[in-house]
Amino acid sequence: MIAYTERLPYTGSPEYDKHFWNAMRGNDSSYAELSKGRNIETGTYAMPNTANNKYMAALQKESLFRNIGTLIKAYDFGYRIFAKNSNDLAQWVPESDVIPIYEGIDDFTISTVDSWKLAAFVKMDEAFVRDAGFDIENYLINRFAKNFGRAEDNAFINGTGIQMPTGILDATNGADVGIATAEITYDDVISLYFSVKPEYRRNAVWLMNDETALALRTLKDSAGNYLWRNSDDTILGKRVIISEYMPNTESDSKPIAFGDFSYYWVIGRSPVSVKALSEKFALHDQIGYLAFEFLDGKLIRHEAVKVIQINTEAIG
Known part of the structure; x- marks a missing residue:
C-alpha cells in the first residue's frame, strides 16, 4: 500500500514547492526538505499541490475516461464501492394509507478498490533542465499527463483487473x-x-x-x-x-x-509522485524523471x- 510519512497538506507550502522543483533540476540536496512528501514504496515525492492541480487539469484533457467516467479520490488505505442494485421506485400513496416499504435483500453490491501502480519515465537534456528560463514545471506536467492519460484509457478499455484496472471489455467484469x-x-x-x-x-x-x-x-x-x-x-x-x-x-x-x-469509476489512490534520476544518465548529459500514479478503474454497473x-x- 501507499504510505506517506505525513499527509498531503505539507505539500501545499511554498517551501515544499521551491525544494521540489530544485530537486527536479538535479539538486539532490533539496530532497532532504521533501521527506514529508516522500512515497515510501517508490522513493518518489508527491508533486506540490499547485503543480498537482495543474497536472490533474492536463490529465483530464488527455484522458477520455476522465471526461466520460466518474472521478473518485480515495487516498485512504481501504476503500469499497457500494453500488445501488435495486429497481425500487417512488409510489403514490392515498391519504392515511400504509407507506410501502421496499423489501429487497440485494439492495447493494459491494466492490473492493485496489491500488494499481502505473509508471511513466521521461528524459531531458541537462542543459535544458538547468536553464533558469526553461519552464520545467509545465513541461513535465504535460509530458506526464500525456503518457499517463494514454495508458489509463487503454487500461480502462482493455484492462484485465490483474495488476491494472478492469476495462469495459473484460469478459467477466466489463460491459x-x-x-x-x-x-x-x-x-x-x-x-x-x-x-x-x-x-x-x-x-x-x-x-x-x-x-x-x-x-x-x-x-x-x-x-x-x-x-x-x-x-x-x-x-x-x-x-x-x-x-x-x-x-x-x-x-x-x-x-x-x-x-x-x-x-x-476512475478511482485515484494517491497524488502523482516524481523523482529525478540525475546520476543514472549523467554520462549522456541527461536527467531522467520517474513518476507514479496509483489508481483503479471499474464499471460498477x-x-x-x-x-x-x-x-x-x-x-x-
Whole structure:
C-alpha cells in the first residue's frame, strides 16, 4: 500500500514547492526538505499541490475516461464501492394509507478498490533542465499527463483487473454483451441501442475506433437513409467518441460499446509522485524523471454499457 510519512497538506507550502522543483533540476540536496512528501514504496515525492492541480487539469484533457467516467479520490488505505442494485421506485400513496416499504435483500453490491501502480519515465537534456528560463514545471506536467492519460484509457478499455484496472471489455467484469453477430449491420446497431435500458440511454455515448466508425458511416437502412448523421457525428442522436484502444471488427472482438460511461469509476489512490534520476544518465548529459500514479478503474454497473460481440462461430 501507499504510505506517506505525513499527509498531503505539507505539500501545499511554498517551501515544499521551491525544494521540489530544485530537486527536479538535479539538486539532490533539496530532497532532504521533501521527506514529508516522500512515497515510501517508490522513493518518489508527491508533486506540490499547485503543480498537482495543474497536472490533474492536463490529465483530464488527455484522458477520455476522465471526461466520460466518474472521478473518485480515495487516498485512504481501504476503500469499497457500494453500488445501488435495486429497481425500487417512488409510489403514490392515498391519504392515511400504509407507506410501502421496499423489501429487497440485494439492495447493494459491494466492490473492493485496489491500488494499481502505473509508471511513466521521461528524459531531458541537462542543459535544458538547468536553464533558469526553461519552464520545467509545465513541461513535465504535460509530458506526464500525456503518457499517463494514454495508458489509463487503454487500461480502462482493455484492462484485465490483474495488476491494472478492469476495462469495459473484460469478459467477466466489463460491459454486458447486448448483441452477438457475425457482421455488423444497420439493424445490429439499432438492436444494441435498444438493448440498453432507457435510464442508461439518457446520457449514453457510442465508443469505437476509427476503422469501425468509417464502416458505420456507410450503413443505410432499406430506404437509403444513413445511420450516421454527419452534421453532428451522432448515431440515433447520441455522440460518437473515437478511441484508438477499441478493437477492430474481428472475430471474438467487441468493437462497439454504447451506454452511460458515468458508471465507470476512475478511482485515484494517491497524488502523482516524481523523482529525478540525475546520476543514472549523467554520462549522456541527461536527467531522467520517474513518476507514479496509483489508481483503479471499474464499471460498477455492467448493464449500463453494452457491447457488440463479433462471433462468427456462434452465428450459423
